[in-house]
Structure formats: C-alpha cells, structure tokens
Amino acid sequence: MRVASLDNPVRVDWFYDQRLRLDPAPYISGALEARKRLEAFPNTVRLDSVTAGHNGGIFNGPIFRRIYLSDPEHSVPFLGSKDMMTSDLTGLPRLRRSDAESGSLSYLRLAPGMTLISCSGFYAGRRSYVRPDMANIWSSQDVLKVDPDPEKIRSGYLYAFLESRFGEAFIKASVYGSAVKHIEPHHLADLPVPRFGGDLEQQIHDLVEEGAHLRAAFQAGLDTATEDLFHSVGLPELIDHRWHDTERELGFAESRWSSVSLRALNYSPRVRRLLDAIGSVEHTTLGEVCETGQLASGVRFKRIDADPDHGARLLGQRQGFWARPEGRWISLAAAPAGVRAEDETVMIASQGTLGEREVFCRPIFVTGSWLDHVYSQHFLRVVSGDPTVTGAYLFAFLRSEIAFRILRSMSTGGKQQDIHERLRREIPIPLASLADRERIAETVRQAYRDRDRADLLDDEARDLLTQAVEGADA
Template identity: 30%
Template sequence: MIIKKIPSTWIQREGRRLDVGPYKTGAIEAKYKLESLTVAKDSVVEVTLNGIKGIIHAGRLKRIWVNDPNHGYPFLTTTNIHISNLEKISYIASSIVAGKRNLLVKKDWILITRSGTIGRLAFCRPDMDDFACTEDVMRVVADESKIDAGYLYAFLSSTFGVQQIIAGTYGAIIQHIEPEHIKDIPVPRFSKDLETNIGIKIKTSAQKRADANALMVSAGKQINEHFSFPNKLALTHRIFTHSAASSSLVQKRMDATYHDQIAQMSDVLVEHAGAEKTLAELGVKTGESGRMKLIFTESDHGVPFTTSGEIFRARYEPKRFLAKSKLGDVADWGVREEDILLARSGQVGGIIGTGVWADSRFENAAVSVDVIRIKAQESEVLPGYLYAYLMCTDVGYRQLIRSAAGSSIPHLSSDDVLKLKLPRMGALEEKAIHELVQTAGELAATAQKLEDEAVKMVEDAIEAAAPKH
C-alpha cells in the first residue's frame, strides 16, 4: 500500500479531481514544476507537423497476416516497438496498408503506447522505417523546423514528460489516451545548442541500435552462405505434415514434431555441414536459476532481475531487484558478459528458442527460471560464433525449437541444448563472426547510455530553470 500526503490546494487546483493516480505518481508535481519554469514553453501540438494532424491515431484496422514479405509489411505491436531484434516479427497484408497509409511509421517519429500499458515511448529507429504499426501506438511527428525530434522525444521520455502523458485523462483506470490528451503538454524550450546536442544523442542512439541489428543479421548471413544453408527452412514449425523416422530415433523421442520434415531437413543440413561435436563435447555449459523463492527489495540492496520477455527489450532497465543476501553464490545465478540468454518456454513461434547476447549491461544480473544461460567463454568455440549460429540462422533455431517438449506451454531443457551438434568454420572466419556479435553488443550498450544521457540533460535543464524556494 502506498500512502502519500498532498496539500488540499492541489485538489482544488485540479478541479477537485479525486482519482489517486496523478497525485501518487508525481504527475501533479511535474505539472506544477513545468508551469513554474522561467523559460519559454510550447505545447506539443505547436511543435508537431501540421498541428494536431502531427499526432496520429491510425484508427482501427482488420488484420490479415501474410507469410511472404513481398506481399506484406513488417508489423509493430505495442510490445515489439521496444524490442531490439525485429527479424521474427509478423507481416500484415499490403492490401490493408494500402487503405490506411497512417499505419506506416517513419524514422525519427515518436511512438507512444496508447492502450494497455500506457505511456511507454520509443523512438522510431532507421530499421523501423516504413514498418506498419498497430493502432494501439500513437505517433508524434515533430516539425523539425520548430523542434529537434530527438529533443522532443527526450523530454517526453523524461520524468516530467511521461507523467504528463499518463495523467492525460480522468478515471482510476486509464484505458486509452488520444491525441487530445497530450496536445497541450508544455514543452520547455532551451538554447538551440542544448536541444540540438540532446537530439543528436537520441538519433545517434537509434542509429547504433539499427547498426547492432544489421551486424547480427550479417553474422547469420555469413554462416548461411558458408554452409549453403537456406535463410528460411519453412514458414512454421508445427504444421500438418507426415514423415518417417527410424525406430531407433523414436525410442529416444516419440513426439511427432521432433521427427517432422523440417526437423529432419535441419538434421541433414547440419550433417552435410560436417558437424561432429556436440556443444557439451566442445565444453559449452549452461546455467539455470532453478525454482527459488523470489524475495524482492530496493535497488540499493538487490540484484537486477528480468524475465524471459524483458530480456529482449532494446532498453535493459529492470524494474525489480532480488535480495542479494538470499541468492547465494553469484556463479549459480549471475549472468556473465557474453552469455547467451535463451528463452526456454512459451508458445512455438513466439519467444521460445530465441535468445539475447548478454552485453556489458547484463553483467551479474539475475534472470528468471524461464531463461537458460548458455556459457561458451571457456569452451572450444567462441561465444559470438555460437550465438550467431543458434540465434541468427534458421537452421540453428530449428535445431533448438524441435526439442521443445509439452503441448500447452512447450519448454526446452539444458540437456537437449547441449546435445546439439555445431557446424564449424575456419578459426579466422569464426573469429570474424564472433567480433561482429561483440561489436553489436557494444553498440546496443552505448545506445542506451546515449539515450540515458540525453534524458538526464533534459531533466537537469528543467531543474536548473525551476525557481528555487
């Protein structure tokens, strides 16, 4: 339970508004501080392109999905506007987009979730340009002749901006926000140099995230080309097919999807690539948190904790912290830099079997029981090469996902992962791929640092401009 005392004058000033949300979250304090600034202020609608038309609610749409990228647009949901890797997102039919051009988003647009978890922001990266996007995400298009889009994003992402967004409507539960709810938010204006510098950090951050993704794609492509692997084995894993398997194989696993045509095809490709040793034989190890009692505490006394869904976000910012005193040896639960974090459960076609490269941001963090930590730092194979094979090629993904067991919520086991055979390239080629993955991780970490710096510059400038009491 949260208890907070507020002056009665706040309730009077807010038109006797009695819903607790804005008072509890700090939205009212943020509003009054913005009002008190001695600097000039423009409303959001005054700095968007074509006024209110620059705050776009795309409207309801019918979803028709396609499997061929030539006949569709990659489709961003409220979840995956925040994820780092966009390679496996769904495609919506081109015919749907043709009738609603507002569905497409452009580079440097500001994206704000308007339903569900309201007020989460993303800056449209270069690799998101011309993607279709759900109507549950509002688009804010800055007029660059009036304001730097990066600066506007940094302000709206700051404590002062976010609080105004989520306090935009009345009611204990805010189900949606509309353009009218954010158009009058005051945007403080500072020197052109300051706003430009902040904007450069945000845009550079977005470019680095796009560059990181491009390097990961390149790493997978090089492996595919070397072994003549197809980019895609099939449109889906669990489809209605028939296949035959030897009785010796069926004695080990009897679930049909372990022996289906796609799984068998991936086996043939791996065999033809000359794979001989399993991951275990190469010295690769795995780590699992195991079932444990989760005791959460304040960040000063805890270890950052993330779930299997949260590890995929472009921003690594854990909201919960486990009590370190209850965890035991860090080797048992801690993530090391260059670990491969594998989502071990979920629906096939979702996050299960996909993973994340643990860059410097993840060091000594904790992950949920639904994440397998694959450790190759002391093995015969470079971690970056292993990551690129498992996570950036469809052959590696199919080898992983075929072993998922369970009909309701399938899951992967560490033992099955370590039994996979790894095709090998030459030492120099594997090193080059490892370095691509390393560089991608460094770019992702730097991107978040730049974004954090930009937001802090905005908040510091606002605090400095506020009257001193």
C-alpha cells in the same frame, strides 16, 4: 501501496484541475507535481504546437483486420506495442502490403525521429524512438505516434523530454481504464514541453540521434553475423528460410523414434530436413560445446525486493528482450550464487507456449552492461566450454530462424513447454573456419558495444534535460 509525498501533499485545487477525477493515478504518479513545476517554467509550449502531420502529428490508428503474409514482396514489417520495446526487430510479423499501403492505413508507416508511445494494454505509457532502419515498418493501432515538426523542434530533444521523468509522469497520468489501459491522442495534446533555445536542444538531439544510429548499427551487425555464418559454412540457402512456405505436416511416418520421446513434434520432417542440411557440413553438437561449460536452466530462488542502491535488476523472459529492461530490483544478499551470468552467455527463453509471437526458444546475449543484471531460472543458460566456439559465435547461430525452429521442435511438457533436456544436447552447430568464427564473433561483440554506447548516450541526453529543468526551477 503507494502514497503521496508528505513534502508535496495532494491539494484540493488539484482535484479541480483534473475535473474531479477521483482515481489516484494523477495525484500520486508525480504528474501534477511535474505539471506545476513546468507551469512555473518561463518557457513552455503545448505538445500539439510542435507536431505536424496526420491528425496534427499526434495519432494512433483504426482497428482493422490484420492479414499476415510471409513473402516480403507482398508484405511489410508490422510493429505492435510489445515489439516497439525490443532491441532486435528480426522476425516481426508481416502485414499484407496492399492493406498497409491503402489510404486507410498508409499513414501508419513509421518515420525516423518519431516518438512511439504504447497506448493500449499492459504496456500503455512506454516510449521508444524511431531509428533510421525502421522507416519501412508499419505500426498497429496500439502504438501512438508523436511526429515532431522539424521547423519547430528537434526530434531527439522532444523524445528526450517525453522519455524523462517529467514526460513519463504526464503520460502515465493520462492512462485510463481498469482491465485494459488506454491513452488517446487528445490526452497528450496540452502536455507542456519546456524550451531552452537552440544550443542545448541541439546538443540533446544530437545525443539521441547518435544513439538511434548506433541501435540501427546493432541490428545490422547481428543480421550480418548470422548471414556471414551461413555463407561461411556453405549453407546460404538457409539465410532466408521461409518456414511457413514449406509443406505442412498433416501426417507422416517415423521409423527412427526411440524411448527418448514419443511426441510427434520432436520428429518433425521439416526440422529433420534442416538438421540434415546442417549435418552435411562440418559441425559439432551443442552438448559437446557446453561439456565443460553450462547447458542448464538457472537456479530457483526467493526474490527479496531491494532498492537500486542495494540490489540488482532481475530480468525474466519478458524484460530480457527489451532494449531498456525494467525488471524489479532484488537483494543479492538473499539470492543464491549463480544468478548472474558469465560474459558471452547465451540465454534462451526456455519456458512458455508455442505461439508464433512468443519468446519461447528465442535467445539473448549477455555481455557488457548486461553483466550487471541477474536472470531468472526460466532461461536456458548456454555457456561454451570450447574456446574455439565462443558464446558470440554460438549466438550468431542460435538467433537464426533455423535454430529457432529446431529448438521449438524439441518442446516437451503440457501447458507450459520446456526444451527437452536430452534432445537439446544433440543440436548441430555448423563450424566455419577458425578465422571465420572469430570474424563472426567480433561482429556480434561490436554490435553489443554499439548498443551499450547507445544506452549511455540516451542517459546523457535525459540527464542534460533533467538538469536544465531543475536548474531553471531552482
């Protein structure tokens, strides 16, 4: 249960400011406290006075029928409220191009420098920045766009404010609804934006922009590493594999079945063709690579909440794929050994359902700053025991569409699927030359160094803004 701060209790005039709104969100979220602080600030402007474009520059979109295609020539990447928080945008669904470019939806195309705010559902109120490589992506009606006017405000500065605790308090206080949360564009129109003059705002903008370019470099690095791997092993045809364009499995006969599994999905002919292709080049198996490493789920344990100064952030399958995770903080003293991860561990989401947009069988890579986190038992931990097949090289393969389909074919279980303990050991890992493996692995490592650097720059920009607001108020 949350209560208002005794140092700054709820006052009766606050109720009138909120038109007698009686739900507690505006009063205990810090929004009104932040608003009063910014009202006392010598120079603020309304948000809608520094935006431009469709609907004045603060807009979402209409509800519409979505028709998805797989052919890139006739479709465009489509971003939802959950996707906007992920660090790796590979594999976004693709909306029919003729619909996306129609007059009713063309304005949903993202532009670098926009701030995105999830405005419906469980994720309502979260923000992200449109980086340079997102220019050809369309967004759903559940994503609210804030399009800054470049003649009036720097885009990176505006994002830093909206991402700060001051902007967050206002945005989350605007959320309404019970079962399904919502934010509407007009709820944010009068949000007060502090102004500090050109130099500071430019400095903050430059930090955010540099971070955005590094995140674009992170995405490009991962894509390059995976493509390099398939080129290096002589399987370039697997780079742009279109699973949904291959013949559907409406019925097939299988003569190589065994007591290991009687489930038809585990004998998928489409996957068998992929396995045969990888088996035609030099390869090893995932079980052999991890023989002296680890290929198992994490330990189960009781979570004891702790504050950030005395605990570690716990990441589950949902938060593990976010650019900036927001998992709960737990006590390490009450957790068993092994909840952290070794450097270059590949974590595969190993429990879930078979929906195309679910993270089940998708991997993340643990290195750099993410070694500070702890991870739930719902990840399959892949730790190489072979120094010639590093975790970074493994990740370049396991993040591919090919590996995803192979892992999905090894599902076992009922409502909640898992990855078959024996079949996963038999996954073939294509082997490039030693020099190629090292180059591919280094590309992955550099991508994650770029991501860590981007996080630091975003934090620096937000800290500069917070210090400026608090310093002016002092």
